[in-house]
Amino acid sequence: MSPKLTTARRLVLSITLLPLTVIGAVVLVVAGLPIWALVAVVAALVIFVWAWWLIGRRVRSFGYVERQDDLLVTSGILFRRLVIVPYGRMQLVDLVAGPIDRSFGLASVQLHTAAATTDAKIPGLPPDVAAGLRDRLAAQGEHRSAGL
Amino acid sequence: MTLSPGAAPSAGGATQPQHVHPLTPWVHAMQAAPVLLIAVVVPLGNAGEFGAWIILVALVAVLLLVALIAGLAYLSWTRLTYWFDGQGDFRIDSGIVTRRERRLQLSRLQGVDVVQPLFARLVGMAALTIEVAGAGDSRASLQYLKYEQAQALRSEVLARAAGLTHDAGEAPEEPLVLVPPRDLAVSLLLRGTTVFLFLLTIALVILLSVTAGWAGLFMILTAGVPIIIVFTEFTQFFNFTVAKSPDGLRTKAGLFQVTAQTIPPGRVQAVEFVQSWLWRRRGWVRVRINVAGLSTTDDNGQNQSQMSTVLLPVAPYPVARQIVNYVLPDMDLLDIEMKAAPPRVHRRAWIQFRNLSVGWNDRVFVTERGKYVNRIAVVPHARTQSVRVTQGPWERSLGLASMHVDSPPGPVTVVALYREVAEAQRLAQEQNDRAQAALRADPSTHWMTQTGAGDSDEQSVADFAPPTGLPSEGPPPPVEQEGRPAAPSSNDGTPAGQSPPAPDDLRDS
Numbered sequence: 001m002s003p004k005l006t007t008a009r010r011l012v013l014s015i016t017l018l019p020l021t022v023i024g025a026v027v028l029v030v031a032g033l034p035i036w037a038l039v040a041v042v043a044a045l046v047i048f049v050w051a052w053w054l055i056g057r058r059v060r061s062f063g064y065v066e067r068q069d070d071l072l073v074t075s076g077i078l079f080r081r082l083v084i085v086p087y088g089r090m091q092l093v094d095l096v097a098g099p100i101d102r103s104f105g106l107a108s109v110q111l112h113t114a115a116a117t118t119d120a121k122i123p124g125l126p127p128d129v130a131a132g133l134r135d136r137l138a139a140q141g142e143h144r145s146a147g148l
Numbered sequence: 149m150t151l152s153p154g155a156a157p158s159a160g161g162a163t164q165p166q167h168v169h170p171l172t173p174w175v176h177a178m179q180a181a182p183v184l185l186i187a188v189v190v191p192l193g194n195a196g197e198f199g200a201w202i203i204l205v206a207l208v209a210v211l212l213l214v215a216l217i218a219g220l221a222y223l224s225w226t227r228l229t230y231w232f233d234g235q236g237d238f239r240i241d242s243g244i245v246t247r248r249e250r251r252l253q254l255s256r257l258q259g260v261d262v263v264q265p266l267f268a269r270l271v272g273m274a275a276l277t278i279e280v281a282g283a284g285d286s287r288a289s290l291q292y293l294k295y296e297q298a299q300a301l302r303s304e305v306l307a308r309a310a311g312l313t314h315d316a317g318e319a320p321e322e323p324l325v326l327v328p329p330r331d332l333a334v335s336l337l338l339r340g341t342t343v344f345l346f347l348l349t350i351a352l353v354i355l356l357s358v359t360a361g362w363a364g365l366f367m368i369l370t371a372g373v374p375i376i377i378v379f380t381e382f383t384q385f386f387n388f389t390v391a392k393s394p395d396g397l398r399t400k401a402g403l404f405q406v407t408a409q410t411i412p413p414g415r416v417q418a419v420e421f422v423q424s425w426l427w428r429r430r431g432w433v434r435v436r437i438n439v440a441g442l443s444t445t446d447d448n449g450q451n452q453s454q455m456s457t458v459l460l461p462v463a464p465y466p467v468a469r470q471i472v473n474y475v476l477p478d479m480d481l482l483d484i485e486m487k488a489a490p491p492r493v494h495r496r497a498w499i500q501f502r503n504l505s506v507g508w509n510d511r512v513f514v515t516e517r518g519k520y521v522n523r524i525a526v527v528p529h530a531r532t533q534s535v536r537v538t539q540g541p542w543e544r545s546l547g548l549a550s551m552h553v554d555s556p557p558g559p560v561t562v563v564a565l566y567r568e569v570a571e572a573q574r575l576a577q578e579q580n581d582r583a584q585a586a587l588r589a590d591p592s593t594h595w596m597t598q599t600g601a602g603d604s605d606e607q608s609v610a611d612f613a614p615p616t617g618l619p620s621e622g623p624p625p626p627v628e629q630e631g632r633p634a635a636p637s638s639n640d641g642t643p644a645g646q647s648p649p650a651p652d653d654l655r656d657s
Contacts, residue, residue: 069584080544082537082573084580088587089533114281114417114440115533115554 005124006059008104013051017044054078064122069144071111071137073120083120087140089113095134097127109133161236161308165229169273172292173221179267180217184210220244230290236308238278240288250288256281257309258415258439259456260302264295266404274298278305279456281440306395306410321398325471327388327461331432335462338426340520342378349375385461390471397474399459409456415439416475418527419459420560421468425520433468435460437475438558457559476528479512486516493566496546506551506564506575511586513553513579515564525562527553532583535576539569551575 021044028037058077065072070086090111097107107130108123125133188206228242238252261277268274273292280286293301336342352374356364386403396412418438427433437459459475460468469481486505494501500519507514513532516524532553539549549572553562564575 070580078541080537080539080549082576083534084536084576085534086580086584086587088584113533113554114556116557117536117552117554118534119536120534 001059001062001122001124002106002126003059004104005106006056008100008106008124009055009059010052012100013048013055017048017051020044021048059124062123066133066136071120073111073122075121081119083118085111085113085118085120086144087137088144089118090137090141093134093137093141095130097130107131109137111137161232162234163232165231165241167225167229168290169293169297170225171271171273172225173218175268175271175273175292176221177214177218179265181210181214184213228290232304232308238288238305238308240290252278252280252288254280254305254309257305257412259412260305260410261456262295262298262302262408263289264402264406268292269404269406276301276305279439302410303395306412309412310395321391321393323389323391324474325390325460325463325467327385327463329382329386331462332385332388333382335427335432335434336378336382339424340426342375345374345377349373381461385458388461390460392474397459397471401461411437411439411459411475413475416459417531418525418555418558418560418562419472419476420526421465421472421524423465423522423524425522427462428522431464432462433460433465434458434462435468435472436559438555438560440556472526476512476526479526479528480509481512481514481526484509484512484514486514489564489566490548490568492546493548496542496548496566504565506567508579508582510582513562513582515553515562517563517565525560527555527560527562529579529582529586530589531555532579532586535579535583537572537576549573551579553579 021041024044025037025041028034028040054077058075061075061077061080063074069088070084073081073083073085075081091114092112094110094112095107096110101107101124105126106124107127108121109125109130110122111118111120122130122133188210223244224242227244227247228240230238230240233239233251236254238254240248240250240252242248242250257278258281259279261279263275263277264273265275272295274295275289275291276293276298277287277289290298290301292298352368353365356368358364360367383403384405384407385401388399388401391398391400393410396410396415398408398410400406400408416437416439420436421433422436423433436457439456460471463471472481473479484507486507489497489501489504489506493504497504500517503516503519503522505516508529510529512526512528514524514526516522533556534554536552536554537549538552543549543566546566547569548566549569550566551564551572555562564572567575
């Protein structure tokens with residue numbers, strides 16, 4: 001995965017957690033509970049550092065291998081996952097890029113089979129790589145389409 | 149009417165657009181009437197002393213509402229037409245304000261139901277529901293036809309889906325099993341859910357009658373007591389019969405609303421034998437199935453979807469196996485050697501640790517789990533969508549991992565819980581190989597590879613990740629990707645020193 005994914009996710013973490021912490025602290029101070037405000041800020045900081053560290057590991061945990069007959073995807077740190085999807089079972093391949101992803105030049109590829117539980121998402125690819133992967137997967141899928 | 153497409157009869161068995169039965173609006177109105185009557189009159193009767201004329205006004209209001217429903221139903225009746233088009237698909241045009249033209253590809257047919265709600269049944273009418281594979285709303289319902297007409301249309305749909313000529317006639321039925329109502333009732337009573345619902349009902353009744361007195365009691369009676377769910381299930385599966393016919397397995401059940409369902413051959417994606425703890429002495433099981441398109445999150449109400457996923461509400465295990473043999477032929481469940489999970493699994497699964505096992509033969513993959521509700525799930529290799537290995541923190545601390553076989557949405561989950569990590573990975577890789585081999589061998593699919601079995605199939609998962617498994621910490625900082633974009637060795641997803649072979653290596657090996 002592109003290391004920019006780490007930056008992007010840390011940015012998302014910052015812009016969600018930090019304002020929340022500030023608002024929470026202000027509310028607690030106004031409510032006359034400055035000690036609790038301090039506790040909340042410390043807790044938020046601990047979570048922030050932990051999540052910051054976890055994001056780095058989690059992004060590094062994503063991996064995929066295009067094998068001859070199937071695609072293998074791994075992900076996760078706390079909850080680890082390895083998915084094997086035969087090309088013949090792919091029903092559609094999504095290429096998704098949200099606004100933050102786009103600003104970092106990232107895109108993710110997601111595979112869908114008839115089973116909703118097939119959770120094969122490859123995030124944080126450079127757009128051209130993602131598009132190439134999507135095209136190869138789609139071609140393989142069409143080639144070997146096996147129906148249900 | 150706006151009927152341009154398919155209006156002219158053409159070659160290929162196309163038919164003229166047809167309306168459903170003209171009495172349909174009346175049936176709709178009559179079905180709505182009792183509900184409306186109860187909804188309007190019951191609160192009034194409770195409110196009491198306003199005099200009879202209020203009730204009269206209410207009755208008139210109900211009548212007007214019923215007339216309104218009948219009028220709307222008549223409008224939609226004039227706008228609803230169905231026919232078979234020249235390409236062998238089933239077409240339905242409907243809608244008063246928003247026009248909707250549906251085209252159901254019969255080659256993707258998953259099931260056909262003939263449903264008879266109570267009132268429709270009294271006047272000899274039935275609705276036909278056609279389900280094709282697809283996400284979301286992939287079913288179409290024709291309300292209402294004469295019962296014989298519905299049956300004829302059902303066999304025509306099935307015959308066309310099977311590629312036969314459309315006048316093949318009704319396929320003969322051969323009854324296999326009838327679930328005696330007494331067994332059904334006993335089985336429903338001997339369930340943890342029933343006990344729970346019963347206690348909940350008692351608690352609710354006591355709570356409400358203490359806090360709100362008679363009004364509370366009345367409230368709970370009109371809102372419904374939880375135990376009613378069990379009764380509903382009883383009426384739903386009443387006189388459950390399974391029959392065999394050339395166009396698939398047929399089930400039929402219902403006390404008030406009778407539903408007859410046909411599952412064409414090869415549509416069942418996975419099967420599960422469920423046994424409640426109290427059923428064990430009698431050797432009873434319930435059989436549930438996954439069929440693509442019949443997900444439980446259906447927008448047509450729970451009744452139908454639950455009906456569709458139960459192949460047999462209760463039966464002795466040998467009988468259930470026999471029935472399942474009709475939907476998944478030659479699977480010889482008894483010959484499969486089940487491998488238990490490692491002994492230390494009792495530290496992860498305190499209750500069900502003796503009941504976790506996995507096995508397979510050359511056609512199906514089988515997993516077992518659960519002590520108080522024992523579930524044996526069966527998935528054919530040819531129906532394996534994908535395989536997964538997952539590991540949560542607790543499992544990792546014990547060196548365990550779970551292996552899943554993904555199946556289309558439905559009640560059946562196929563998971564080999566808590567295996568040794570290396571074993572789980574081996575299971576996943578081997579199941580993937582078996583699934584791919586089955587796909588290549590399956591004549592019912594269009595597997596069009598030019599090459600034979602890939603060499604990469606020989607690669608085991610262990611080559612991609614070490615026994616500790618799924619990628620863990622400590623990789624070197626990511627290398628900027630050059631050349632082949634998908635080269636996994638530059639995707640720092642694996643531990644240092646154990647980088648997976650590049651795809652090129654795989655292809656060359």
